[in-house]
Amino acid sequence: MTGDRDRAAHHRDWLELINTPGLGHQRLLHLVAAFGSPGAALAATRSEWRRHGVELDIDSAARQAGADADQAWLDQDERHHLLCRDDPDYPPLLAELPDPPPVLYLNGDPSLLHRPQIAIIGARECTPQGERLAGEFARELAGAGVIVTSGMARGIDGAAHEGALAAPGGRTIAVVATGPDRIYPAQHRRLAHRIADHGLVVSLWPTGTRPLARNFPQRNRVISGMALGTVVVEAALKSGSLITARLAAEQGRQVYAVPGSVLSPVSRGCHRLIRDGAQLVESADEVLEDLADWLGVAPGETPETPPEPAREPLDPEQERVLNAMGFDPIPLETLRDRTKLTIERLSSMLVLLELNGRVAALDHGRYQRLDAGSPES
Structure with a gap:
């Protein structure tokens, strides 16, 4: 019981730090490292923070209100969890990053963070073929026991989550760019609830956080950072998907790109990635074969995809x-x-x-x- 109280108090310290207006993730981690613990960082004076390069007017009321709101969200549902940077269950691949997220707000099954993941990302304004390909890749990967990770955006992301959930026993992780109590885009409300029921929704930000533009690159960095490899299905030349693919390469992870028509604007990003060294793939089997040593899935052992329903013959x-x-x-x-x-x-x-x-x-x-x-x- 004492251990539970200590853990709850430790998590409260993290919540107060993450809810400190203007602090930010990098400076938060810097202070925790400098003072040795989140509790010690909270107890330090403003002048002590300044000596470590953090000049900030502390709004204690806002900090406390934010932490209280987060705690209320955590108490609301047994599927709601908080995972802090120094928790033993923190995802090991994410912990390898130079400045990993200080806390993760989780809605769903936290154990999925410790299973092999492959990210599938791509254009919001995708083609029907791209949507179909993303769903097929995800269904086959999830059918092989791999966790499919994406960002729950419109287009390719949504198709990847749907495809993973369509596989028997398929599981998926959605990393979102809002607080854990918000769903963006609103059209994915039902999908978000299904993911929480049969997968995991991950947020890096306190409750109430709106979908701010500056949060999306950090969200993308976590998607690639948790996965062994990232598959880009469709992407324009200037898109967040290419940024995520670049982050994956910088993190030492595999990058795969699905080619498309040379006439399609949403294929040009994938072709650029292939020219820059990404591996061209046309099926999920190629991804599974390439990562077999890390995924624990031997080539050729992937469960067969259920046959599609018979369609009317063509005249x-x-x-x-x-x-x-x-x-x-x-x-x-x-x-x-x-x-x-x-x-x-x-x-x-x-x-x-x-x-x-x-x-x-x-x-x-x-x-x-x-x-x-x-x-x-």
Whole structure:
């Protein structure tokens, strides 16, 4: 019982430090290292902080209110946990970073932090094919017992979490850029609850923290830092995904990139990564094989992906339309010129192909083929 009280008091010290307005993660860790413990750092005077390079007006009321709010969140649900930098259960890969997060707010199963992870990241404004690929990669990796980690953003991140949860026994970790009591984006509210039920949501910031732009690079650094490798499915040339991939490489982790069409803006980032040394991958099996020694999954032992439900067979005219589409987004008028079919006939056929899961309707009257086979199939 005494040990529990001591641990609770120790965690309270961390909460008060993390809720000190203006302190920040790096200076917080610097003070804890300088004074030997979070409690000693809290007990130090302002002049003692100044001697260690931290000049700050302390708002004790705000600090206490923030710590109280965090404690209330922790007491609210048995799935809510706090993991501090000096806790023995702190993720070992994350601890290797020069300045790891001082605290982690957890919602879900903390044991997942100690299982092998692979990150899947990519564009928010992704293509239907990219979304599908991210889901397939995640489902196969999770089916092999790997934890799929991502940032719960729209697009590729969301598809990766959904894919992992679709695998039998699949688990996923979402590292978010808000406080643990907030969900961003709001459209992922149901997904966030599913992840907490069957995985883990990780936050670096106190309760009430809004999705501030400065938090996203730190969030990305944790995603790559916890994972053995990072898979980039789609990314523009200027995107957070490329920053995360660069961080992964700097952290000594593997970087994988899925190639795409040279005409697609969200493939150019992946092609840049491949030119810069990232490993080109076309399937989750290639990732599992490359990391087999670290993941404990021998090549060829991955459970088979459940077969997709049977789809309606295509008639010759539908096959002609698919072959004319290729694999890049195509305007309806261009497809009309290639097939010599009327707009009315094409529109009705595309509706059927969309219902059959072979075509996706995009914005601005464009369509994209979803089949993974060759155009001749």
